[in-house]
Amino acid sequence: xTRAIRASLLHSAVVTGILASMPAAMxxxxxxxxxxxxxxxxxxxxxxxxxxxxxxxxxxDAPAFEAIANIRSMTELSVKVFLQSPHASxxxxxxxxxELDGLAAYIMSLRxx
Numbered sequence: 001x002t003r004a005i006r007a008s009l010l011h012s013a014v015v016t017g018i019l020a021s022m023p024a025a026m027x028x029x030x031x032x033x034x035x036x037x038x039x040x041x042x043x044x045x046x047x048x049x050x051x052x053x054x055x056x057x058x059x060x061d062a063p064a065f066e067a068i069a070n071i072r073s074m075t076e077l078s079v080k081v082f083l084q085s086p087h088a089s090x091x092x093x094x095x096x097x098x099e100l101d102g103l104a105a106y107i108m109s110l111r112x113x
Contacts, residue, residue, distance in 0.1 A: 008074060011031070015072075030105065032110050033101060033102045033105040033106075034102070034105050035099065035102075035106075035107075036099070036102030036106075037100075037101075037102030037103040037104065037105050037106025037107070037109075038052075038106045039045070039102075040095065040099045040102055040103045040106070041065065041103060041106055041107075043105075044066075044093055044095070044099075044103075045065075046058075047061045048062040048090075049062045049063065049064060049065055050064035050065065050066070051064075051065050052066070052110070053066060053067065060107075061089060062089075062090075065107050065110050066110045068107055069107050069108050069109070069110040069111040070110075070111055070112055074108070074111075075108070076101075076104040076105060076108050077104075079103070079104040079107050079108065080100055080101070080104045083095065083103065083104070105109075
């Protein structure tokens with residue numbers, strides 16, 4: 001076997017190993033984002049919204065997070081845009097980019113599949 005073939009095979013094996021480990025790493029990252037989002041919701045949102053199926057009911061005019069997640073057209077991006085836009089019925093939240101990202105991921109994790 002020539003040196004070029006061995007190098008090519010080694011390169012392929014390394015790339016295959018990296019690609020095979022990516023879904024697990026991405027799942028861990030997604031789980032961490034969702035957990036961060038839940039913590040943010042417990043601090044910033046629970047006073048008005050029902051943040052999970054077991055939580056206390058929120059205010060009558062504040063939709064449950066599960067209901068928000070199950071709006072057909074809802075996406076993480078649309079949640080983020082909404083949270084960064086002023087609304088008369090909702091206080092303006094001042095969230096970091098990580099908190100905003102996590103909160104959107106958490107809300108969308110409640111979607112019925």
